[in-house]
Amino acid sequence: TETILAAKSGDDNQLIHETADLWFHTLVMLAHQNIGPEAVLNELQQRFGLSGLVEKASRPSKY
Template identity: 60%
Template sequence: MVSAEILERLSATLASRREADPSTSYVAKLFHKGQEAILKKVGEEALETILAAKDGDRRHLVSEVADLWFHTMVLLANEGLSAEDVLAELARREGISGIDEKASRPVKD
């Protein structure tokens, strides 16, 4: 079984690409293009994920979610963050019902 360690290894690879040659690395090329280009890819992959979910092909859906996760990880790496930061946030939320959490928010005027 594949474990979440793949996310940590991928995060390390992404961080190492900050100094890599854009002509030999897709990730280095995205870093070189900057945040706008990365956000555009995240948006495209989110849309492709929605379309894949609607077409009912489960393997296609998994492939598109992998593209989405990968590009959101590039986005995090571009901000000096990693999958570990997101995993820590999910761990912090573990066991807290979304309904209870929402009800505990301060009331806005």
């Protein structure tokens, strides 16, 4: 939420601060789950160049 509010405020320094905070806590959460950041980077690499609709269509069905 803080990152979104910082983006809406137009304060670049605050946005940088909040993004760093978000990334830090995300890395801590991944480490707690024994997931390395490379897993996220691999996921991003797989999505690179795909449109959002193509990526969404490639997801397995939830039902």
